[in-house]
Amino acid sequence: MNEALHYTKLENNQVQCKLCPRYCIIEEGRFGDCHARRNRHGVLSSEVYGKLSAMNTDPIEKKPLYHFFPGKEILSIGTMGCNLHCVFCQNHALSQCNNRKPVLKKNIHSDDLLDLIIKDQNNIGISFTYNEPTVNYEYVMEIARLVKMRSKFTVMVSNGYINPDPLALLTEYIDAFNIDLKGFNNSFYKKYSKATLAPVLESLLQIKKSGKHLEITNLVIPTINDDEDEFEAMCKWISRELGEDTILHLSRYFPRYELSQYPTPPEILFHLYDIAKNYLNHVYLGNMATELYSNTSCPKCKHTIIERTYFHIVKSGITDDGKCIKCGTSIIKYI
């Protein structure tokens, strides 16, 4: 058994998990809401520790991270389970499965994972992604610690629905985050994700304050979360609280899982892109059959520093330490 962190024991062999804002009280033998943590005889156990459901080497742009080691590759791993239940989940086969429909494969020894990244010169480290990494907290912490000991880098792609104390420990070992900001409306979070907005905003603020690299993804769903005023309020908040250089990825929605809404029309994404650019220097469109709005330009002198054709990168206007070759503005993070 792999005992979980961040929980307390209660009477009658119950436990309360304190990893995320759900604060599940779990009876003996039962699972928490994420289906990844279970009460085994009064001890909270991580049921997904070291059991991978997916493992691939991807371009880092696929996470998406556009301002963190562009052009490099990263080993991406995931387990199963999620502490949110988005009806539009784009990866529900891994996130919304449970112990009755397991997708977990074999245990993979941490040495084998590390070997994969060490022997590949173009690989910068490991990304925790596919399902929600928070619910596999203990394994993420352990692998991230080992990766850092080998002087490689760690990335977490997350919904940001985690409590401040566990997140503070994580930020010691994670170098870059991509956080999903699914909307800017608490009712939307409640209705479509069975969650609340405030903890996600708190996580964004905490990550920013930690100094770790941060990019944000917003999945745009037509008629569900594409209200112009709400979107503009979100961009204003990001700019005011996290800074105008915060990177925002607008991602096109396709019908998945329990939501059958039609795919986001590209013109909606183009329109929201224009709104976002009034407040933020770096906005990108993703999940589209076009490479429009995927280049990186210097916000100061407007010189194009990186051209992207999907995941193919041409770095033509950038110094080795991530500055614009023309005016010296710092844009890309190489740590």
Ligand code: SF4
């Ligand atoms: S991490 Fe899982 S078990 Fe813990 S509070 Fe969140 S949903 Fe519940």
